[in-house]
Amino acid sequence: MTPREHFPGYGAEAEVYDYCWSLLVEDVEFYKKRLGKPGRVLDLMCGTGRVGIALARAGWEVDGIDRSAEMLRVARSKRRRLPSEVRERVRFHQGDLTEFRSPGRFDAAVIAVDSYPLILSRPNRVRALRNVRRHLKASGKLLLHIDTPRSYETARVGAPTVSVFPIDRGRRLYLRSLVESFVRPDLVRGITAHLLVDRAGRIERHFTSETRTRVLPIRSVVGEIADAGFARSRLFGDYAGGRLTLRSSFAVIEASA
Numbered sequence: 001m002t003p004r005e006h007f008p009g010y011g012a013e014a015e016v017y018d019y020c021w022s023l024l025v026e027d028v029e030f031y032k033k034r035l036g037k038p039g040r041v042l043d044l045m046c047g048t049g050r051v052g053i054a055l056a057r058a059g060w061e062v063d064g065i066d067r068s069a070e071m072l073r074v075a076r077s078k079r080r081r082l083p084s085e086v087r088e089r090v091r092f093h094q095g096d097l098t099e100f101r102s103p104g105r106f107d108a109a110v111i112a113v114d115s116y117p118l119i120l121s122r123p124n125r126v127r128a129l130r131n132v133r134r135h136l137k138a139s140g141k142l143l144l145h146i147d148t149p150r151s152y153e154t155a156r157v158g159a160p161t162v163s164v165f166p167i168d169r170g171r172r173l174y175l176r177s178l179v180e181s182f183v184r185p186d187l188v189r190g191i192t193a194h195l196l197v198d199r200a201g202r203i204e205r206h207f208t209s210e211t212r213t214r215v216l217p218i219r220s221v222v223g224e225i226a227d228a229g230f231a232r233s234r235l236f237g238d239y240a241g242g243r244l245t246l247r248s249s250f251a252v253i254e255a256s257a
Contacts, residue, residue, distance in 0.1 A: 010118055011068030012209040016194050017048050018074070019165045019174040024113065026239040027252075028054040031110055031143055033241075034254060035060070039107030042135060044097055045115035049075035049090070053082065055110075056090035064092040065100050097128035105137045111144045113250075117214040120187070122224065129228030136257040142230060144253045146221050151249040155180035155188055172204065173197045188213045218244065218251050230255040 013020075028051055035041065038059035043052035046064030048071055056062045066072055075092045082090070093100070097119070109132050119125045132142060154161060158181060165174040175195045183189050189212055196205045222233050233255045237248035244251050 009068075009209070010211055011070040012207075013192070013194070014048060014068065014070035014074050015205075016174060016176070016196070017071065018050065019168065020163075020176070021047075021050055021113070023165070024050075025054075027051070027113060027145065030236075030239040030241070030252065031055070031112075032058055034143060035108050035110075035141075040104065042102070042106050042109040042132065044109055044111045044132065045118070046075065046092065047071045047112075047115070049078055049092060051110055051112045052090055052092070053078060053086075056082075056086050060089065062090040063102050063106070064090065065095050065097065065102075066092070067094065067096055069094060098124055098131055100131065102135060105140070106135050107137055107140055109136060109140070109142050111142070113145045114147070114213075116144055116146055116221070117216055118211070120212060120214050122220075126224050126227050129225060129230070133229050133257055138257060140257040142225070142253075142255040142257070144221070144225070144255070145250060146216060146218065146253065147250045148218060148248055149215050150247070152180065152182075152188060152215055155182060167199065171198060173199075182215075183212070186215045188215055218253075221251075221253060225253060225255045230257060232256050 031051065040061045041055055043055065043062055043064040046052050046066045049064055052062040052064040064075060072092050072094055079087055079090055079092065119128060161178040163176050167173050176192055178190060178192045180188050180190045189210065191208055191210050193208050194206065195203065198204055225233055233253050235244040236242065236252040237244035
């Protein structure tokens with residue numbers, strides 16, 4: 001089947017983003033544990049608000065920042081359906097990490113799964129982290145998820161990743177096929193075919209999206225965090241708080257402002 005539409009960029013996946021990531025809850029529980037007592041938190045590159053809304057439900061005051069109008073449209077729609085006491089604790093803003101401004105100081109900032117490497121240039125990543133640090137209290141912390149180079153082993157051999165997700169509210173089945181290829185040793189191009197099918201088997205929508213992701217050694221990211229002025233970093237290799245090893249497919253870096 002030839003896809004009818006092809007869209008570049010991360011925002012193109014807004015319509016189906018929650019199919020992919022709503023099943024992931026372990027990271028939110030980990031963030032809540034590491035953040036401790038609720039305060040003010042920045043949910044950076046917040047997408048459709050998966051992490052920010054969960055933190056708001058847990059009592060945090062959340063400001064979500066994202067460049068994508070498409071992602072924020074979904075996040076704000078979800079916010080409108082929240083109970084009023086939760087809705088009042090979370091706000092979503094369009095902005096770039098290198099230059100956003102938000103009043104006051106925050107206790108913490110989170111950059112969750114699959115986000116940070118979308119900032120392709122090192123100078124912009126450091127600028128973004130410096131801007132984040134300016135928004136944190138002296139006692140604040142940053143939690144940053146980063147995939148390890150090991151997680152791209154499938155891409156190195158050109159094997160596709162095919163995923164099928166559960167029917168949503170009894171209406172839809174979502175299927176996707178992701179093919180990643182190395183444009184250069186540290187840059188991956190991802191082409192994802194998305195297919196939404198109703199319960200009768202009729203195709204409701206099909207399209208492809210394209211992203212580019214930087215493959216970053218963990219030591220390089222730790223260096224970027226240090227260059228941005230953060231005091232020290234701690235590394236975790238899973239959402240249970242385990243240490244980072246050579247077999248870890250991702251790391252969460254916890255840095256002190």
